[in-house]
Each structure stands twice: as structure tokens, then as C-alpha cells.
Amino acid sequence: MVDHPNAILADNLAVGYTSGPEFLTSVVSLSGGFEARNQRRANPRWRFDFNIAELGVTEIRQMRDFYVGRRGPAYSWLLRDPWDCQLIDETIKVATGGETTAQITKTYDASGHPYSRPVRYIKSGTLAVYIDGVLDGGATQAAGLITFSSPLGSGDVVTVGSPSAPTEFYFPVRFRNDFAGLQMQSQSANWGSIQSFDAQEVLE
Known part of the structure; x- marks a missing residue:
């Protein structure tokens, strides 16, 4: 069960990321050019790597507040993936x-x-x-x-x-990192980018 079911990242912030299913497979090269593959994770786990440039200070603060409200990766929340929703x-x-x-x-x-x-x-x-x-x-x-x-x-x-x-x-997810990287532009404190707000699906 997701920890914070009413915490849904706003659509204007749930963009600008790389997303997709991630498996865990070990591949061992054998003599003669053959391979042995071991599927260590039967179910894929979606991941969402945020890298949003050119955000205004209002959006930066919204994302920061959302992150702090989840206590970083401590609590799961809901994400709408525009590519798979x-x-x-x-x-x-x-x-x-x-x-x-x-x-x-x-x-x-x-x-x-x-x-x-x-x-x-x-x-x-x-x-x-x-x-x-x-x-x-x-x-x-x-x-x-x-x-x-x-x-x-x-x-x-x-x-x-x-x-x-x-x-x-929605996907049930949690943040992956204990540090929220918010990069301020050198030209202005009113604009910035998100560097390390990566999230991953929580399998239930």
C-alpha cells in the first residue's frame, strides 16, 4: 500500500524525465561466444530519472516541498507517467x-x-x-x-x-536519493534545474 496515496506529483512537474521498465539480468559470456543469462528480477520495476532544466523559482519550490513532504525516499507517493497512464x-x-x-x-x-x-x-x-x-x-x-x-x-x-x-x-513510486539536487542558474536566482529527483516504482 502506498504510504501517501493523496500525494500526487502535479502534472506540470511530472515531466522532463527519462522513464521506462528496468530489469535485473546477469549475463555471463561463455567460451565459444555463447551466453548464459539469469533473470534475477522476474518483474520489471519502472524508474523515472528527472533532469528538468529551465524551471521557474515557483516550480523549484513546489518540487522541493513535495520532496521534503515525502522525507526523501522514506515514503511512497503517486506519479502519473504521461507515456504510460x-x-x-x-x-x-x-x-x-x-x-x-x-x-x-x-x-x-x-x-x-x-x-x-x-x-x-x-x-x-x-x-x-x-x-x-x-x-x-x-x-x-x-x-x-x-x-x-x-x-x-x-x-x-x-x-x-x-x-x-x-x-x-498512477505508478506507486518513491524517491531514490536522500539528496534533492536543485541547481541555480548562474545568471539568475529565479531560474534553475532539477538534477537528482530520481524515483522508482514500488512493487506491491
Whole structure:
């Protein structure tokens, strides 16, 4: 469970970073040019390396205050990644019949070697659940666990989000560093850049 679920980095600050999934794989070169690979982390962990230049003093202070409020890396919080924040026609379940709940998941590389991960933090007001393409207006969710308005029938396909009404979600993250690097421009104290506000996903 994320420590500070109401702490969501503002959209104007959640930009200007390098992001993506990070695995932990050891690769050993063998004689003859072959390799032995050991996947030491089965699940990727997203990381977010901030490097924002040309921020005004107001934004710098906002980021500093947010960092201090989390006590650096001590407490987890929520981040909206503009590159990966929506569920659109995301199939989460094919029912056998009688189910009343289902966990929201997002699947990557669905037609190749799929990887699915649970999505637990949904942006308020964006949940849209469809059963065989029909909106279930009475569906609710808590920590990404959907409760349907009525039990599912055999073969029902449950999807989340649509092109016209995407369901948005957040990553649970924490800061990686105990030092917040804020670099002041030499020409003016009213402008600066963020150097070491890196964050990483907290796996749950």
C-alpha cells in the first residue's frame, strides 16, 4: 500500500524525465561466444530519472516541498507517467460465470510474450468498465479490484477504458536519493534545474 496515496506529483512537474521498465539480468559470456543469462528480477520495476532544466523559482519550490513532504525516499507517493497512464480497451478477464470481482491489470506485448501487472491506483472519475462492450455504470473499484454491479455470465469479456473514455492510473513510486539536487542558474536566482529527483516504482 502506498504510504501517501493523496500525494500526487502535479502534472506540470511530472515531466522532463527519462522513464521506462528496468530489469535485473546477469549475463555471463561463455567460451565459444555463447551466453548464459539469469533473470534475477522476474518483474520489471519502472524508474523515472528527472533532469528538468529551465524551471521557474515557483516550480523549484513546489518540487522541493513535495520532496521534503515525502522525507526523501522514506515514503511512497503517486506519479502519473504521461507515456504510460491510460487503459484503453484493456481486457482484464474472460469470465467462467458467477464472478463478482476482478483485478485491473495492464498487459504488455499481448500478442508476443505477454507480461501483465496489477494496476491498483486509478485516477478518480476515470474508471470505465465494460462487459461485452456494454458499460457497467454501477461498477466500483478499491485498490484496482473491480466489483461489478451484478455477477458475470460465462464467457463475458471484461474490458477497462475506451478510446473516448480512457481509464487513467498512477505508478506507486518513491524517491531514490536522500539528496534533492536543485541547481541555480548562474545568471539568475529565479531560474534553475532539477538534477537528482530520481524515483522508482514500488512493487506491491
